[in-house]
Amino acid sequence: MLKPEIDSLVPHVPFNRRTFIKAALGSGFAAAVLPVSAQTIHTDSEGLEAGEIAVHSGDTLVPAYRAQPQGKTQLPVIIVIHEAFGVHEHIADVCRRFAKLGYLAIAPDLFVRQGDPMSLPTVQQISQQILSKVKDEEALADLDATVAWAGEHGGDLNRLGVNGFCWGGRIAWLYAEHNPQLKTAVAWYGHLVGEHTAAAPANPIDRVGDLHAPVLGLYGLQDKSIPQASIERMKQAIAHGPQVARGSQFVVYGDAGHAFFADYRPSYKRADAEDGWRRALVWFKQHGVA
Template structure:
């Protein structure tokens, strides 16, 4: 399977759009729950990747955030010399499960200090709930973006003070819910170096907890973000993807979006049937290249 070049024009995006188009905000409002639901599939042990921790220092810790104890998982090279570049890894709606931990170990083997915080810890534990609607209603909908931004700031500071992180090199990557957060954090933290957002929602109706969406902050990014999206994602309309790319171009941003035409939502999630090996591997290579180009 050959991946297309990064899409950057209206014509490129139009070639991938379905013939029948729906109103952009209406589509997101009615199908966002369905988009999450499509990502909930039985575990496929045959495709699940397990990255060894040999040569790494891994573990769990807690970070004090305004009197609360934020749980995190971290992974870093065991005997690294000098300060380590830091990557914040942002979960899906399902919390910091083994796949997210494995992503941290993959990054650690590439020389990064990776930190994955449990960003729903105040609202509840997604692993205790059995259906996605319950997770969204009982937990995700109650998590304020401002709270998430503050927690990520605390993780970045902790990575430097407690784990030998480089105060001058900070990146972020996130999946699904975490992909949306990646775009927002790039507009929040002026010290960010780079970001990679995997199929994160781009638009939606504003609310008290989610007053802005990535489409609204295209001209406010402090660091370049690479967006990785699936052309067959039923929860994120390609109209949104196109409009986000156009907004980035209008803002003169170095950020860009890459679309895999045949990929569904959660194509990187190797623990369920949505996984697409070719696209996931290509996306991972793009992530590593994106970060490496900002370490030069």
């Protein structure tokens, strides 16, 4: 049985701009977030199969970081959906954290068509050059392909969940509205409302009627980018949505802002991050993803 714990996590050596070199997927950090905090967590890969793999999504070869217990099959599956900085070291580490608890965890690079955010020096440039161009339909198709890959490589798709951060938190909501096979999702500070564009024609609040699984939303009260009013609107929409959707829950941390789980950034709130992590693990277990 999976036990919600993070005892295996140890501090990671901080990175800085001078030592930054783009390496394999899941290595290093984006230039926009350097220097990395000394409290950054590192989880080793002992006992795991971990590293980069490739997923065929239509005509596109999507790189992904995968971690799973060595030599084991029929594993519960967690799709980890990255934030604005792509599949960098933090996202790979989250995959290893899940794998240490018995999951097959895999994080596909959903920016593969738009470019590499790792080398861009500011979040604004990442937003303009990468995020604004990612098509929701392609991201969801890539997730479908990733799920299929997991099912062919040791995963039990009857125990399927997604876990997304920031940009990926929004996509986690959308995926729960897209894939009826999904058991549940955890969305960390993912936007619920927003502008409608050609690339993003609908937001999570627009498709609540399509929710196939309950979602745990983890948010910060001090997050200026996600007003509490938008969370309240989402709660109301869910209350009038499908029965399965009504099992969704929100946790709002009073002292936390955006990216409070991101241990490599100044926004990190350790107590809230650890509480959210434990809640996420319990949530997955309660909904059959364990």
